[in-house]
Every structure is written in structure tokens, then in C-alpha cells.
Amino acid sequence: MDNRVATLDATSDASRPSALAAALRHARYVLGENPVTAAAFALFGAFLIAAVAGPWLAPFDPLATDAARALQPPSSTHWFGTDQLGRDIFSRVLVATSLDFGMAFAAVALSFGLGCGLGALAGYYGGWTDRLVSRLSDTIMAFPLFVLAMAIVAALGNSVANIIYATAIINLPFYIRVARAEVNVRRNAGYVEAARLAGNGELRVLACHIFPNILPPVMVQISLNMGWAILNAAGLSFIGLGVRPPQPEWGIMVAEGGSYMISGEWWVSFFPGAVLMLAVFCFNLLGDGLRDLIDPRRRT
Amino acid sequence: MLSLIARRLLAAIPSVLGIVVVTFVLTRALPGDPAAYYAGPAATAEAVEQIRVKLGLDQPLWRQFLDYAGDLARGDLGLSVSTGQPVSEELLRRLPASLEITLLGLLLAGAIALPLGILAATRPNSWIDHACRLVTTLGVSLPIFFTGLLLAYVFYYLLGWAPPPVGRLDSLYSPPPHWTGFYLIDSLIARDGRVFLSAAGQMVLPVITLALFVLAPIARMTRASMLGVLSSDFVRTARASGLTPATVLYRYAFRNAMLPVLTTLGMVFSFLLGSNVVIEKVFAWPGVGSYAVDALIQSDYAPVQGFVLVMALLFVAINLLIDVLYTVIDPRVSIES
Numbered sequence: 272m273d274n275r276v277a278t279l280d281a282t283s284d285a286s287r288p289s290a291l292a293a294a295l296r297h298a299r300y301v302l303g304e305n306p307v308t309a310a311a312f313a314l315f316g317a318f319l320i321a322a323v324a325g326p327w328l329a330p331f332d333p334l335a336t337d338a339a340r341a342l343q344p345p346s347s348t349h350w351f352g353t354d355q356l357g358r359d360i361f362s363r364v365l366v367a368t369s370l371d372f373g374m375a376f377a378a379v380a381l382s383f384g385l386g387c388g389l390g391a392l393a394g395y396y397g398g399w400t401d402r403l404v405s406r407l408s409d410t411i412m413a414f415p416l417f418v419l420a421m422a423i424v425a426a427l428g429n430s431v432a433n434i435i436y437a438t439a440i441i442n443l444p445f446y447i448r449v450a451r452a453e454v455n456v457r458r459n460a461g462y463v464e465a466a467r468l469a470g471n472g473e474l475r476v477l478a479c480h481i482f483p484n485i486l487p488p489v490m491v492q493i494s495l496n497m498g499w500a501i502l503n504a505a506g507l508s509f510i511g512l513g514v515r516p517p518q519p520e521w522g523i524m525v526a527e528g529g530s531y532m533i534s535g536e537w538w539v540s541f542f543p544g545a546v547l548m549l550a551v552f553c554f555n556l557l558g559d560g561l562r563d564l565i566d567p568r569r570r571t
Numbered sequence: 572m573l574s575l576i577a578r579r580l581l582a583a584i585p586s587v588l589g590i591v592v593v594t595f596v597l598t599r600a601l602p603g604d605p606a607a608y609y610a611g612p613a614a615t616a617e618a619v620e621q622i623r624v625k626l627g628l629d630q631p632l633w634r635q636f637l638d639y640a641g642d643l644a645r646g647d648l649g650l651s652v653s654t655g656q657p658v659s660e661e662l663l664r665r666l667p668a669s670l671e672i673t674l675l676g677l678l679l680a681g682a683i684a685l686p687l688g689i690l691a692a693t694r695p696n697s698w699i700d701h702a703c704r705l706v707t708t709l710g711v712s713l714p715i716f717f718t719g720l721l722l723a724y725v726f727y728y729l730l731g732w733a734p735p736p737v738g739r740l741d742s743l744y745s746p747p748p749h750w751t752g753f754y755l756i757d758s759l760i761a762r763d764g765r766v767f768l769s770a771a772g773q774m775v776l777p778v779i780t781l782a783l784f785v786l787a788p789i790a791r792m793t794r795a796s797m798l799g800v801l802s803s804d805f806v807r808t809a810r811a812s813g814l815t816p817a818t819v820l821y822r823y824a825f826r827n828a829m830l831p832v833l834t835t836l837g838m839v840f841s842f843l844l845g846s847n848v849v850i851e852k853v854f855a856w857p858g859v860g861s862y863a864v865d866a867l868i869q870s871d872y873a874p875v876q877g878f879v880l881v882m883a884l885l886f887v888a889i890n891l892l893i894d895v896l897y898t899v900i901d902p903r904v905s906i907e908s
Contacts, residue, residue, distance in 0.1 A: 406585075406589070409585075409586065409589070410586070410589035410590070410592075410593060412841075413586040413589055413590055413883060413886065413887060414590065414593070414841075414879070414882070414883045414886065415840070415841045415842075415843075415844035415845045415882050415883070415886050416841055416842075416845060417841075417842075417844075417845025417846065417848065417849075418844060418845050418848065418878070418879055418882045418883070419879070419883075421848065421863070421864075421867065421875070421879070422594070422597050422875065422876070422879040423597070425597070425867050425872060425875045425876075426597040426598070426872075498711070498712060499711075502714055505714060506714065506715070506716065506845075506849055509714075509716045509849060509852070510848060510849060510852055510864045510867075511864065511867070511868050512867070522714075522716075525714070525716055525717055525720065526716070526852075528720075529716075529720055529853065532720045532721075532723060532724045532728070533723050533724065533727055533728055533735070533736060534728070535728055537724050537728075540717070540720050541721070541724075544714060544716075544717030544720070544721070545717075547714050547717065548712055548713060548714055548717060551711075551712040551713075551714070552708070552709065552712035555708055555711055555712050556708065559708070
């Protein structure tokens with residue numbers, strides 16, 4: 272008897288690191304298969320560094336104006352040129368990373384928390400809860416989403432926090448939908464029945480047994496959503512909402528340079544716009560990569 | 572068929588109701604006291620109170636909601652504070668300008684995306700498949716305001732092919748007599764070739780920008796759903812029965828593959844109506860989006876709410892149309908219901 276327990280323990284001990292190794296092998300295989308995903312991961316790392324250390328890495332003060340150096344094309348001192356007030360665009364783009372990423376992260380975190388909670392409850396309990404949550408999600412989806420975000424910012428007031436709330440609200444339905452569908456299939460799975468039978472309360476079963484299992488598909492949703500959240504927040508500040516002018520932010524920088532674009536000073540909007548595009552592109556590639564890693568069947 | 576359309580119309584009522592409730596809540600959620608806002612900073616307490624009564628803000632909430640719904644039913648969206656004009660008239664006047672570029676953008680995107688998606692699905696792993704994948708991933712990453720400016724820089728400033736990206740017409744011409752509000756159609760009715768060309772020229776860049784943006788979801792969905800259909804049993808049976816490849820592809824596969832594409836079209840329209848706002852700012856286009864943005868910057872809320880309501884109702888109407896088209900393409904839907 273003792274012997275058998277010992278061998279069981281030994282196999283489970285042995286299987287744990289090998290499971291980890293297998294996951295790593297799988298990740299390496301998928302990344303090796305798809306070098307683009309690996310590149311996206313590297314790019315994401317670079318963006319994170321810029322977001323955290325931007326103010327220290329910037330060669331110039333992003334707010335310092337210098338009328339003598341206004342609208343200079345890119346050069347070895349000013350890599351991305353200077354804008355109409357003589358501010359260094361490279362420094363501004365670098366420093367803006369934290370604000371743009373921060374807005375998108377905060378919005379996605381909010382809609383992840385709220386959306387998954389509501390969606391999980393709807394999928395688990397069904398009935399009235401489900402009908403209420405679905406109605407809420409349908410009502411949000413009945414609006415063109417960017418227009419709804421505009422309306423929310425208009426109603427709540429023109430500030431960065433409200434841009435985050437608006438972006439979070441328009442992303443809610445996507446999380447509700449994923450969480451609801453994934454919980455619904457697992458509601459009566461064997462391990463859930465077992466957990467219930469062992470005397471766990473309903474909410475505990477939902478939070479501790481089902482929820483961890485729906486995380487992989489939700490993670491994919493998050494990374495696909497991040498790019499869109501950044502685009503949305505930048506779009507709102509492009510039309511003049513939220514971020515106030517001297518503060519560096521990609522969307523507003525593109526807006527400020529817009530009129531110079533058609534008189535030939537392309538660099539004022541080009542660099543913030545290009546970096547914004549690169550960030551969104553990076554998240555979309557990451558999302559596709561994560562999906563390949565987690566759910567190979569949906570590979571396209 | 573007719574009863575089906577009627578049923579769909581009924582099913583849209585909760586959406587419309589939801590939209591009206593949400594826009595009402597957004598009106599009442601205005602920061603601070605709307606009466607104080609309308610009265611201006613120098614107003615006395617009595618003046619504020621008068622305006623409160625005039626606006627009906629002293630009534631209970633349900634009463635205010637009924638008043639609001641009643642105004643809407645009469646097509647009254649309130650007055651714009653900055654221009655003093657009724658919001659509904661202004662929106663109606665500007666709507667054709669927005670619809671013109673939106674519809675043309677969608678047409679152009681469909682004309683490119685559908686063949687691209689089909690070609691990519693029929694030739695997996697060929698260069699066209701890779702091109703399709705690149706286009707779809709790049710397309711969804713493009714900030715639409717950035718592509719618009721970039722196109723304006725390349726085609727107006729560098730190459731000089733496009734007219735200055737400002738407005739619907741060259742300032743040399745006056746707008747054609749008003750029939751539909753669509754300059755392309757109105758100028759044709761007026762048989763004015765030069766205005767037609769000028770209007771078309773002004774439209775090229777905004778339309779291409781919009782098309783680039785919505786190309787990606789359509790191409791992606793077409794490719795994915797064609798791939799799915801092409802590997803299905805009925806296509807294999809059709810092939811085995813000796814039908815020509817063209818018949819199999821278009822009559823059997825394409826028609827079935829269109830259903831999911833039609834479903835994505837709803838989402839695509841949501842993107843299109845949203846990006847219109849941004850595009851109109853980039854190209855100084857006098858549509859409903861730029862009207863709302865200008866009002867928003869001046870804290871003039873009635874136009875913004877009117878705009879949101881109109882866009883949402885338009886979106887519901889489009890989804891209805893898509894539902895009906897769905898039953899035209901797929902007779903099974905009407906048999907089932």
C-alpha cells in the first residue's frame with residue numbers, strides 16, 4: 272500500500288516538471304513555427320520598457336518649447352523632428368507610451384473584470400440573470416460603438432478617466448459573450464459536479480473551479496482587444512476629447528500635426544501615428560499568436 | 572416573407588427602446604446642473620429656477636422621460652445652443668454627405684475584399700493567401716485618422732493627384748440643386764459634368780480611407796467562411812457529381828459562404844459609422860460626424876445627443892436590412908421561423 276502511494280507520488284512529481292517542460296516545448300514549437308509571434312513578443316517588451324521608463328529615456332523634455340527650432344525635419348539630434356512649438360517629437364512619442372498603454376490597460380482591465388463577472392453569472396445561473404445581462408449587452412451593441420463612446424465622454428465630462436470608462440463600457444459585450452459561452456458549456460461538466468458534490472457553494476464553484484478554466488479563451492480576447500482599446504482611446508483624443516493639449520498622447524499629436532501634413536511637414540503626425548499603428552499591430556499579432564498557442568483549432 | 576419582415580421589425584422594438592432610454596440617461600447624466608449650464612455663469616438663482624421649469628427639469632424623472640420620448644416622436648431633437656438652429660434640420664441636411672462616403676467606402680471595400688477572400692481560400696498558402704493575411708492584419712491595425720492624413724500627404728502634397736482635402740466640392744463650384752443631398756446624384760440630375768467630377772474627386776481619398784479600414788474584416792471573414800464551406804460534404808458531393816468548378820464555387824460554395832460575411836457586415840457598419848466621425852474631421856467633410864464633434868468641443872450637448880440617436884437608429888435599421896437579406900440568401904431561415 273505504502274509502496275503504491277510512493278510510486279503514485281513519484282509519478283505525479285515527475286509529471287509536473289515534464290508538463291511544464293511540455294508547455295514550454297509547445298510554446299517554443301509554436302513560436303519557432305511562427306517567428307512573427309516571437310517578433311511581436313519582442314516588440315511588446317520594447318513598448319513596455321518605453322511605457323515604464325519613457326520619461327527617463329527621453330533625450331529632451333517633452334514639454335519644453337523652443338520657437339527657434341520649430342518644425343525641423345528629422346535629424347541626428349531630433350530623431351523624429353520637432354513640432355510647431357519646437358518640442359522634440361521623439362521624446363513626446365516615447366513619454367506618451369505610458370499614457371496610451373495606461374488608458375488601454377485600465378479600460379481592458381475594467382471590462383475584463385466586469386464583463387467576465389457578469390458573463391459568468393449569466394452563463395452559470397441562466398434564467399433571469401442571463402436575460403438581464405444579455406439585454407444589457409444587446410443594448411450596448413445596438414449603438415455604433417465609437418459613437419457610444421463619444422456620447423459617454425460627452426455625458427460624463429471631458430477627462431482621461433471618462434475616456435477609460437467609455438472604452439471599458441463599449442468593450443463589455445465582448446467579454447460578456449466569451450465568458451457566458453465558456454461558462455455555459457462547463458456548467459455541468461464532470462469536475463464541476465464533483466466540486467458541487469464535495470460541498471462547495473455555487474459561487475465558490477463558479478469562482479474557483481470554472482473561472483480558471485475559462486481564462487485561456489478570455490486571454491486571447493484580451494490581447495485582441497488591447498489593440499482596439501488603444502485605437503479607440505487615441506481616436507477619442509484625436510477628435511479632441513479627454514487628453515488636454517500640452518500633454519503628449521499619440522492621438523492628439525497626430526491631430527496637432529494634421530494641418531502640417533498637407534503643407535509638407537509630414538513628420539509631426541507621421542511618427543506618433545506610425546508608433547500607434549505599430550502598437551496596435553503588435554497586439555493583434557500577439558492575439559493571433561496566443562490563439563495559436565491556446566486553441567490551435569481556430570488557427571486561420 | 573412579409574410576415575417575416577414584420578416579425579423582425581417587432582424584434583427591433585426593444586433595441587430602439589433601449590437606445591431611447593440610454594440617450595435619455597446620458598442627457599440627465601450631464602455633469603452639474605443643466606439649468607445652471609443653460610442659464611450661463613452670470614444668472615441669478617431665480618433665472619436658473621425659471622429655466623429649470625422651462626426645461627421641465629422640476630418634473631419627476633418618469634415625466635421627463637415621457638416628455639423626451641414625445642419630443643422624439645415628433646422629430647424634435649432640441650436646439651443647438653451655439654447656432655440656435657433645430658438639431659433635426661441640421662442633421663437631416665448633413666446626413667447625405669456622411670452617407671455618400673460611407674456607402675461608397677463599403678462598396679469599394681466589398682469589391683476588393685470579396686474576390687481577395689475567395690481567391691485566398693481557393694489557393695491556400697499561395698502568394699495571394701499571404702497577401703490576404705497581411706492585408707487583414709494590417710487593416711485592423713490602421714488608425715483611420717492616420718491613414719487618412721497619410722493618403723492626403725502622398726496624393727495631394729507629394730503627387731498632386733488629389734484635390735485639396737477640404738470639403739465636398741472645389742470652392743470654384745457651387746453645390747448642385749438639392750434633390751437627394753448626394754452630390755454625385757444631384758449633379759447628374761442637373762447634368763453638370765464638372766460639378767460631378769469635382770465632387771467625385773473630393774470623395775476619392777475619404778472613400779479609400781474608409782474602404783482600407785473595413786476591407787480587413789470582410790476579407791478575413793470571406794476567406795475563413797469560404798475555407799469552411801469548400802471542405803464541407805455538399806461541396807465534395809457537388810464536385811463528385813461532375814459539376815464544373817465554376818458552378819461549384821459560385822452557386823454552391825459562395826452562396827453559403829456569404830451568410831457569415833453578412834453577419835459580420837453588421838459589425839462592419841458599426842465601425843464605419845464610428846470612423847465616419849474621425850474621417851470627417853480629417854477631410855473637413857461637412858457631415859453629421861463633424862457637426863457632432865464641433866458641438867462636443869463647444870459643450871453644446873443637444874447636437875451630440877441627436878447625432879448619437881440618429882446613428883443608433885440608423886444602425887438598427889441596417890441590422891434589420893441585413894436580417895432581411897439573410898432570409899433572401901438563405902431560405903432555410905424563413906422556413907424555420
